[in-house]
Every structure is written in structure tokens, then in C-alpha cells.
Amino acid sequence: MNFEPISLTHKDAIDSALKSTAQETADRTFVNLWLWRFGREISVAAEKDFLVIGEQESGKPPCFLFPLGSADVAVEALIGHCKSAGVPLCFRALTIAQVERLKAIAGDRLETFHNGDHDDYLYDAQALIALAGKAYHAKKNFVNRFETLYGICYERLSDLNLGETIAFINRWFDRSAYRASGEQEGIVELLKDYKRFSCSYGILRTEGQIVGFTIGEELSSECVVIHVEKADGAGYPGSYQVLNQAHLKNEWADKRIVNREEDLGLEGLRRAKLSYHPIGFARKFEARVDVT
Numbered sequence: 001m002n003f004e005p006i007s008l009t010h011k012d013a014i015d016s017a018l019k020s021t022a023q024e025t026a027d028r029t030f031v032n033l034w035l036w037r038f039g040r041e042i043s044v045a046a047e048k049d050f051l052v053i054g055e056q057e058s059g060k061p062p063c064f065l066f067p068l069g070s071a072d073v074a075v076e077a078l079i080g081h082c083k084s085a086g087v088p089l090c091f092r093a094l095t096i097a098q099v100e101r102l103k104a105i106a107g108d109r110l111e112t113f114h115n116g117d118h119d120d121y122l123y124d125a126q127a128l129i130a131l132a133g134k135a136y137h138a139k140k141n142f143v144n145r146f147e148t149l150y151g152i153c154y155e156r157l158s159d160l161n162l163g164e165t166i167a168f169i170n171r172w173f174d175r176s177a178y179r180a181s182g183e184q185e186g187i188v189e190l191l192k193d194y195k196r197f198s199c200s201y202g203i204l205r206t207e208g209q210i211v212g213f214t215i216g217e218e219l220s221s222e223c224v225v226i227h228v229e230k231a232d233g234a235g236y237p238g239s240y241q242v243l244n245q246a247h248l249k250n251e252w253a254d255k256r257i258v259n260r261e262e263d264l265g266l267e268g269l270r271r272a273k274l275s276y277h278p279i280g281f282a283r284k285f286e287a288r289v290d291v292t
Helices: 008-019 030-035 071-085 096-109 125-130 134-150 162-175 183-192 239-251 267-274
Strands: 041-046 050-056 089-094 110-114 120-124 153-156 199-206 209-218 223-231 257-259 280-282 285-289
Touching: 008 030, 008 041, 008 050, 030 183, 030 209, 030 223, 050 071, 071 089, 071 096, 071 285, 089 096, 096 110, 096 285, 120 125, 125 239, 125 257, 134 239, 153 239, 162 183, 162 209, 162 223, 199 223, 199 239, 209 239, 223 239
Parallel strands: 223 257
Antiparallel strands: 041 050, 089 285, 110 285, 120 257, 120 280, 153 199, 199 209, 209 223
């Protein structure tokens, strides 16, 4: 198998392969892979009957996402590839359906593990737009207070505000105590080519300056995933709540489900995601296939 670093030349093949596949999570979308390519080495092997995405973080063995195309042929090819390289065959971000498919292929050579830190949070899209009822009372108060103090100005990304948006992202990371490896670089580089990607890019502006930015992508006819959400919550309390509501209302009002991705085991992020009252989780598994 011939793996090469992911590039824009792989976009059409990945997008095309995903069109015929039900997506519960965003791990295999080209946008997600492109965003995170600075935090880990991401490579692609495109063969006649399948496409495999490999990932490797510094100091860790390589792992793979569930193949696109013919899974049976791809897994057997991966077994041979890893056996020859003398490395274990590991998968990450597997859905329950993908685990069952791997079991059918690999049988008792397969071990699976569940890590709740990587489960995606799922929400009722209409509830996040309406913010009605007791459960969302605090969120609604933040939105109302923000609107009273600053007004709400939502706009879409364009060539006119692109430079401002990149500057805001860089300021956000300069001030943030939390830094996921490669995230800042990934967001900035994606923005430089933003027209290539079928995403929504939402901007929250007040007092003449950008105070929030978000990126969403359609996963299915019913679901949108939020890849990025950054706001100046300290300087403008309520900006996160306003940005989340305005983005969904203006771009994704036809969706039933919002996927807000994982919490990575970070307590502050977990509290924030739970405060929006998820209706469920997209469980994700890790797996290892014995290649000896």
C-alpha cells in the first residue's frame, strides 16, 4: 500500500466515497482531516477498490480510520501492510456499525475498546435554536443580556472580512490557556482556501469587531457537525451562546441533530457540552487486529 501525505488532491475522492456512506461522526470528512493535519501526520492510500486514511501522532504507533470502499479488501490489505512493517493494526473512531463490520472480517483476531472521551455529543437542533424552557433558561438569559448590551450582528465569511477573521482566530489562541496541537494552524490554513469547502462560516460581530467565529458542515440530511467554535467569552459574556444559536438559526434551521464532537476528557469542555443537554452520543471505539 502506498501512503502519501493528505493534500487537496485527495478531497474529491474522499468526498465522493463519503456520499454513499451514512455519517454519524465527522472523523473521515475531508474538512476534519484537513483541519487536524498539523496536529498529527495524516496520510492517504488510494487503491482501485478502496481508500484508507492513516494517522500518526508524535511518539505513538500509526492507526487507521475505517476504510472507504471495499472494507473486506482494505482490511486484508492493511493486515499485510502492518505485518510487513512490523507494526500493530490499530483503528480509531469506529462507530458501532463499523466495529460489527470489522468483527465479520477479522473474527477473533479483533480486540475493541471504548473510550468515552472521544464520543461525540448529539443535540436537538431545534432546541438549541429556540432555547425554550427551564433547561435552557440560563442560556437564554445570556443571549438576552448580550443582545441588550451589544446587539446581535451575525455575518458570513467573505473575502471582505477574511483577514479580520484570521486575526481574530490568532488572537483567540494567543489568549487561550488551552491549545490542541495543530488546531490554530489548521483553522488558519483552511480559512485561506475557505471557498473550496462546503461549510458554513459564521461570524459574530459587535462594537465593530469580530468576537466569535464558527464552522459547520453537513453530515447528513438530518445532521450538521460543528467543527470550530471560538468566541471572546471573557470580554463579551454570552458570545458563545449567541454564536451557537445564530449560526444554527441562519445556516442549519432545517437540521434535526447537531453533532458538537468530543470533549477529549477535558473537564471544562465536558461541562460546557453537558450544559447544552445532549440527547445522546455517537459512541466511538478503538480496535486492534492481530496481524501475526
